[in-house]
Amino acid sequence: MNSNHISGAEIVIRCLHEEKVKFVFGYPGGAVLNIYDAVFQQNKFKHVLVRHEQAAVHAADAYSRSTGKVGVALVTSGPGATNAVTGIATAYMDSIPMVIISGQVPTYAIGQDAFQECDTVGITRPCVKHNFLVKDVKDIASTIKKAFYVASSGRPGPVLVDIPKDITAEKYEFNYPKSVHLRSYNPIIKGHSGQIKKALSLLLNAKKPMIYSGGGVVLGDASSQLTKFVRAIGAPITSTLMGLGGFPASDKQFLGMLGMHGTYEANMAMQECDVLLAVGARFDDRVIGNPEHFLSKPRTIIHIDIDPSSISKRVKIDIPIVGHVISVLTDLNDLLSKEKIKQNISLKHWFKEIDQWRSTNCLSFKNDKKLIKPQFVVQTLHQVTKGDAFITSDVGQHQMWAAQYYPFDKPRRWINSGGLGTMGVGLPYAMGTQLAHPDAMVACVTGEASIQMCIQELSTCKQFHLPIKIVNLNNRYMGMVRQWQEFFYGNRYAESYMEALPDFVKLAEAYGHVGMKIEKPSDVEPALKEAFSNKLKERLVFMDFITDQKENVFPMIPNGKGLSEMITAEDL
Amino acid sequence: MRHIISLLMENESGALSRVSGLFSARGYNIESLTVAPTEDASLSRMTIVTSGSDEIIEQIIKQLNKLIDVVKVLDLNDGKFIERELMIVKVKANAQYRDEMKRMCDIFRGRIIDVSDSSFTIEITGSSSKLDAYIESIDKAAILETVRTGASGIGRGDRILKV
Numbered sequence: 001m002n003s004n005h006i007s008g009a010e011i012v013i014r015c016l017h018e019e020k021v022k023f024v025f026g027y028p029g030g031a032v033l034n035i036y037d038a039v040f041q042q043n044k045f046k047h048v049l050v051r052h053e054q055a056a057v058h059a060a061d062a063y064s065r066s067t068g069k070v071g072v073a074l075v076t077s078g079p080g081a082t083n084a085v086t087g088i089a090t091a092y093m094d095s096i097p098m099v100i101i102s103g104q105v106p107t108y109a110i111g112q113d114a115f116q117e118c119d120t121v122g123i124t125r126p127c128v129k130h131n132f133l134v135k136d137v138k139d140i141a142s143t144i145k146k147a148f149y150v151a152s153s154g155r156p157g158p159v160l161v162d163i164p165k166d167i168t169a170e171k172y173e174f175n176y177p178k179s180v181h182l183r184s185y186n187p188i189i190k191g192h193s194g195q196i197k198k199a200l201s202l203l204l205n206a207k208k209p210m211i212y213s214g215g216g217v218v219l220g221d222a223s224s225q226l227t228k229f230v231r232a233i234g235a236p237i238t239s240t241l242m243g244l245g246g247f248p249a250s251d252k253q254f255l256g257m258l259g260m261h262g263t264y265e266a267n268m269a270m271q272e273c274d275v276l277l278a279v280g281a282r283f284d285d286r287v288i289g290n291p292e293h294f295l296s297k298p299r300t301i302i303h304i305d306i307d308p309s310s311i312s313k314r315v316k317i318d319i320p321i322v323g324h325v326i327s328v329l330t331d332l333n334d335l336l337s338k339e340k341i342k343q344n345i346s347l348k349h350w351f352k353e354i355d356q357w358r359s360t361n362c363l364s365f366k367n368d369k370k371l372i373k374p375q376f377v378v379q380t381l382h383q384v385t386k387g388d389a390f391i392t393s394d395v396g397q398h399q400m401w402a403a404q405y406y407p408f409d410k411p412r413r414w415i416n417s418g419g420l421g422t423m424g425v426g427l428p429y430a431m432g433t434q435l436a437h438p439d440a441m442v443a444c445v446t447g448e449a450s451i452q453m454c455i456q457e458l459s460t461c462k463q464f465h466l467p468i469k470i471v472n473l474n475n476r477y478m479g480m481v482r483q484w485q486e487f488f489y490g491n492r493y494a495e496s497y498m499e500a501l502p503d504f505v506k507l508a509e510a511y512g513h514v515g516m517k518i519e520k521p522s523d524v525e526p527a528l529k530e531a532f533s534n535k536l537k538e539r540l541v542f543m544d545f546i547t548d549q550k551e552n553v554f555p556m557i558p559n560g561k562g563l564s565e566m567i568t569a570e571d572l
Numbered sequence: 573m574r575h576i577i578s579l580l581m582e583n584e585s586g587a588l589s590r591v592s593g594l595f596s597a598r599g600y601n602i603e604s605l606t607v608a609p610t611e612d613a614s615l616s617r618m619t620i621v622t623s624g625s626d627e628i629i630e631q632i633i634k635q636l637n638k639l640i641d642v643v644k645v646l647d648l649n650d651g652k653f654i655e656r657e658l659m660i661v662k663v664k665a666n667a668q669y670r671d672e673m674k675r676m677c678d679i680f681r682g683r684i685i686d687v688s689d690s691s692f693t694i695e696i697t698g699s700s701s702k703l704d705a706y707i708e709s710i711d712k713a714a715i716l717e718t719v720r721t722g723a724s725g726i727g728r729g730d731r732i733l734k735v
Contacts, residue, residue, distance in 0.1 A: 121586060122586075122589070125586070125589065125590060125593055126593055126597050129640070130640040130641075133585075133586070150640060182640065183643055183735065184581070184582060184640060184641060184642055184643040185640050307638070308634050308637070308638075309631065309634035309635050309637075309638050312627065312630065312631075313631060316627075
């Protein structure tokens with residue numbers, strides 16, 4: 001054996017060093033013991049020990065969402081891998097670049113129903129961008145290189161590398177490839193110039209142009225190019241749940257979020273526009289509702305997306321532009337400045353129409369003297385943090401309220417599970433975000449149902465001194481389930497009421513954190529101010545806000561209905 | 573409409589299940605699927621017979637192209653092509669059927685490749701619809717067993733699918 005040969009486990013670690021990985025989120029177990037032994041003997045990245053593998057993947061996912069870098073998780077075989085699946089599927093649905101390394105039983109035991117064996121590549125195949133089973137120590141470095149490349153290029157996504165235990169013990173020389181080429185994988189970066197020209201001319205000649213921006217703008221780090229372009233053409237803009245922060249919410253051109261719980265003005269403008277530019281968005285069911293209803297109004301649709309399969313999937317596109325959003329938007333901006341195309345048509349009339357929709361003030365709500373309104377809590381959170389916090393959320397009513405009442409002016413500040421809608425992500429998302437931004441304010445807006453799905457991570461937060469502020473909107477219901485049961489199931493609240501809730505203050509304290517219970521509207525602001533005060537700067541604070549049980553999220557487009565068929569609070 | 577899609581993919585374990593998994597996960601039809609290595613051992617060629625509206629076929633092609641292991645995809649129906657399928661069929665060849673089975677085999681330009689006292693084993697190639705026609709034409713009671721490869725296809729003339 002050559003003297004410069006190192007173990008497969010050490011090769012794994014060296015690859016992660018080459019990729020300049022700062023954090024690995026994981027949980028040890030039999031099949032990854034060799035790798036963990038190598039983790040122990042290095043100090044270039046920090047290993048974050050979670051309390052459940054699902055949280056490892058979520059935390060790595062949030063690290064990526066909040067930084068743009070590839071998130072890395074390390075789990076063992078069998079249950080370690082199956083526990084990771086929810087996290088992987090969550091990242092896949094939102095196109096988050098991640099590399100998940102899973103241990104596998106030794107190659108000679110594969111297929112023997114060995115202890116902690118499962119077909120990890122088989123189980124994860126439908127929810128990864130790609131996955132690999134490494135069968136030879138010689139292939140570890142090139143496979144991990146490919147994994148990082150595939151995860152972070154094109155339309156990003158999670159990539160899993162499954163490594164049998166014996167492979168991590170065998171020795172080989174370490175040689176990390178400088179570059180990687182896959183003949184079967186060549187993402188298109190540059191948009192078609194003819195299509196881009198056509199798109200610009202359509203937009204400039206539109207009477208009612210509209211921009212619809214999605215998660216692709218955030219993931220593609222294209223928000224400054226988008227902002228420049230939208231301001232230059234003066235058109236109104238809306239954003240999907242995943243795209244929030246891609247364009248500053250405080251700008252007067254911004255109409256708020258669209259979709260099932262979008263604003264009245266955003267949904268109406270989307271329906272009534274004559275030229276629509278979709279940027280890094282995918283016309284999904286929660287955004288446009290019923291596609292037939294959407295298409296009942298004639299309009300020309302331009303769609304910029306890096307993934308050709310996103311184009312004309314649910315809605316037929318007139319001008320498809322396949323390319324990286326930043327590249328296409330840069331071309332649009334260049335074209336706009338070079339050709340000195342003047343805006344011919346005034347958008348005054350269009351904005352007049354929009355202002356009428358705006359005047360419905362669809363997000364207004366009545367504060368109460370006795371009951372805490374959840375919207376008020378989020379508004380106050382925005383005010384106390386001066387809009388400068390990273391906000392993670394779980395899934396449900398609180399998620400929608402956070403999206404509606406915490407306007408984001410910057411990208412990568414709003415961390416939530418939009419596609420898969422995974423309850424339980426909020427706390428691990430806050431962990432990954434806080435580790436990536438140790439000096440930033442990180443708040444997890446959650447509910448008493450969601451938070452309990454990964455509550456064990458309070459222990460991880462203690463170990464790593466993460467001063468997360470948990471804003472628990474506690475209405476003693478699975479709020480969104482209850483809302484649907486109220487609207488569509490005759491108030492039959494089947495299994496949506498949470499009996500036997502824990503005392504969250506004591507629970508937080510048991511984990512070594514600070515707990516607060518807030519029951520009066522007048523205590524909301526003082527509690528939030530205290531939580532974000534210097535005194536508690538180093539501490540995790542669990543704020544249990546006892547909120548109005550019957551509050552609903554408005555506006556709402558009922559399932560299967562169209563954009564202009566919203567129910568507002570006043571309709572009921 | 574019925575479409576025949578040809579694709580070249582990396583000859584790696586799991587590649588087949590990525591394709592079949594895509595079809596089941598997205599609810600696309602598969603009428604038949606055949607796969608075998610090509611003259612370049614690093615590549616497999618797969619032929620999938622599917623059906624769907626133009627929009628669905630467009631999505632199928634895009635989704636197939638998105639799979640990392642898939643190198644090239646061609647919808648044969650976009651141009652002229654030749655389609656062939658092999659069927660091996662075992663039929664009764666006792667006194668009652670022997671002459672008729674020989675005749676039908678000749679009419680469909682099949683070949684008898686195995687003979688026993690009571691049966692013929694016949695190979696027939698052609699388009700899938702020709703093989704269907706053969707099955708329709710003979711007495712159902714005479715069929716003992718059939719096995720079909722699923723369609724393979726190739727473009728006519730200069731239409732070439734190669735890396």
